[in-house]
Amino acid sequence: MTTALKARWPPPLWRPVVVYAVVAALWIMLSDVLAAVGVRSVSHFILVEILKGWLFVAATSVLLYALIRRDTSALRRSEALHRASLESMADALFLVDAQGRIVEANQATLKLMGLRADGLPTDICQLLSMLYVRRPDGSPLACSEAPSRRALRGETVREEELLLQRPNGEQLHISVTASPVITGAGRSPDLAVVVVRDVTELKRLERMRDEFLSTAAHELRTPITTIKGYAQLLDRWMPGGHEPREGKAFQILNRQSDRLTQLVQELLEVSRLQLGRLALRRHRFELGTLVKDVFERMRGVSSEHHFVFHQDGAVFVDADPDRIEQVLVNLFDNAIKYSPGGGDIEVSVGVQDAMAVVSVRDHGMGIPRERQGQLFERFYRAHEGLASDRGGMGVGLHLSEQIVQKHGGRIWFESEEGRGSTFSFGLALAQVEQEARP
Ligand code: ADP
Numbered sequence: 001m002t003t004a005l006k007a008r009w010p011p012p013l014w015r016p017v018v019v020y021a022v023v024a025a026l027w028i029m030l031s032d033v034l035a036a037v038g039v040r041s042v043s044h045f046i047l048v049e050i051l052k053g054w055l056f057v058a059a060t061s062v063l064l065y066a067l068i069r070r071d072t073s074a075l076r077r078s079e080a081l082h083r084a085s086l087e088s089m090a091d092a093l094f095l096v097d098a099q100g101r102i103v104e105a106n107q108a109t110l111k112l113m114g115l116r117a118d119g120l121p122t123d124i125c126q127l128l129s130m131l132y133v134r135r136p137d138g139s140p141l142a143c144s145e146a147p148s149r150r151a152l153r154g155e156t157v158r159e160e161e162l163l164l165q166r167p168n169g170e171q172l173h174i175s176v177t178a179s180p181v182i183t184g185a186g187r188s189p190d191l192a193v194v195v196v197r198d199v200t201e202l203k204r205l206e207r208m209r210d211e212f213l214s215t216a217a218h219e220l221r222t223p224i225t226t227i228k229g230y231a232q233l234l235d236r237w238m239p240g241g242h243e244p245r246e247g248k249a250f251q252i253l254n255r256q257s258d259r260l261t262q263l264v265q266e267l268l269e270v271s272r273l274q275l276g277r278l279a280l281r282r283h284r285f286e287l288g289t290l291v292k293d294v295f296e297r298m299r300g301v302s303s304e305h306h307f308v309f310h311q312d313g314a315v316f317v318d319a320d321p322d323r324i325e326q327v328l329v330n331l332f333d334n335a336i337k338y339s340p341g342g343g344d345i346e347v348s349v350g351v352q353d354a355m356a357v358v359s360v361r362d363h364g365m366g367i368p369r370e371r372q373g374q375l376f377e378r379f380y381r382a383h384e385g386l387a388s389d390r391g392g393m394g395v396g397l398h399l400s401e402q403i404v405q406k407h408g409g410r411i412w413f414e415s416e417e418g419r420g421s422t423f424s425f426g427l428a429l430a431q432v433e434q435e436a437r438p
Contacts, residue, residue: 087106089106100143135162151178151192173200213268359422366418
């Protein structure tokens with residue numbers, strides 16, 4: 001409820017109470033004096049006193065009745081307003097109490113779930129199993145992990161994607177937000193407010209976009225390879241050699257087709273990932289050796305930077321080396337690209353909190369604080385529109401995050417505008433390595 005509404009609703013109670021107190025005080029003080037003056041006989045005086053008492057009780061009862069009526073109708077009006085607001089919501093909204101019972105649900109809830117009013121179970125766990133609610137990858141969702149249950153433990157769950165199946169067999173993609181309702185400081189939540197949105201259509205469009213990206217990237221690969229092939233051929237086989245200017249043109253043609261190949265490759269990977277077609281071929285290997293390989297390759301790319309490598313002992317992981325190499329190349333690429341003034345690029349490999357951690361640190365332009373929140377989102381470019389914009393598609397970090405997460409690891413960064421960034425990722429240590437450590 002807005003502050004303005006709160007001020008007007010319900011109307012103040014103090015006014016009739018003050019009027020009542022003043023009138024009652026005057027009545028008590030003056031009525032006896034008047035009765036004593038006007039009534040002579042004792043029997044009449046008693047009668048007047050009885051009448052006076054009745055009048056007082058009657059007036060008090062009428063006032064109480066009026067106040068109660070006024071407050072109940074205010075309550076009823078507020079409840080009707082609250083109901084109408086719930087019902088006018090396009091999203092499904094329901095409330096779950098601390099015992100896991102659904103205590104309130106709007107019409108949109110029934111519509112989204114394809115249920116009749118008498119078909120909605122009171123128990124949230126029953127509802128989850130009835131609608132076969134599961135995670136986007138199809139794995140089951142334990143009732144204790146349901147957004148409403150987590151909200152009842154005090155967590156705010158934001159836009160969690162899940163799948164559900166209506167009783168008629170229709171599959172829906174839903175986005176669930178659940179918040180705890182705490183009525184007093186230090187208390188555990190009494191209720192969870194759950195808002196569910198149907199995002200099936202959105203998902204269908206996203207899938208169409210990814211299919212399109214995947215097809216476009218596939219189709220572009222062949223002509224680009226052909227262009228590059230012929231550019232190389234012409235560069236080498238030009239009868240009688242070529243002018244220096246032509247040589248430069250062929251070099252540019254070569255470089256740009258390499259860049260195009262890389263962009264197309266990134267697009268292809270992103271769409272593959274979205275379509276769930278990115279498979280991992282994992283095996284045990286020493287992470288430092290791979291990092292050092294990529295490090296040696298990348299240090300040849302830029303002469304303006306000073307590359308520093310540091311490793312604390314061998315670190316074994318169980319991962320897909322090609323995919324991890326992709327992550328490394330992307331982090332190195334970015335470190336070079338976003339420190340155009342040169343400087344140190346420091347790479348370290350080691351073990352932190354029982355995880356194999358690789359960090360790539362640059363001393364470049366860093367990332368403005370207000371643009372750091374969405375950094376791993378697909379197509380997000382933190383420097384877009386700024387003078388420091390270096391171009392790019394904004395997919396490298398998203399891809400890196402997805403690859404690392406697919407390995408069960410995590411990726412993070414620290415950055416300060418104008419001072420540089422450190423990107424790190426951590427993977428679980430390979431089993432044998434874990435056992436070998438104390
Ligand atoms: P791209 O570099 O192609 O734009 P990425 O997904 O690799 O895409 O990076 C996303 C954004 O994150 C970049 O556009 C850039 O704004 C920011 N970024 C990434 N790495 C760094 C870095 N080392 N220093 C500063 N900004 C970075």
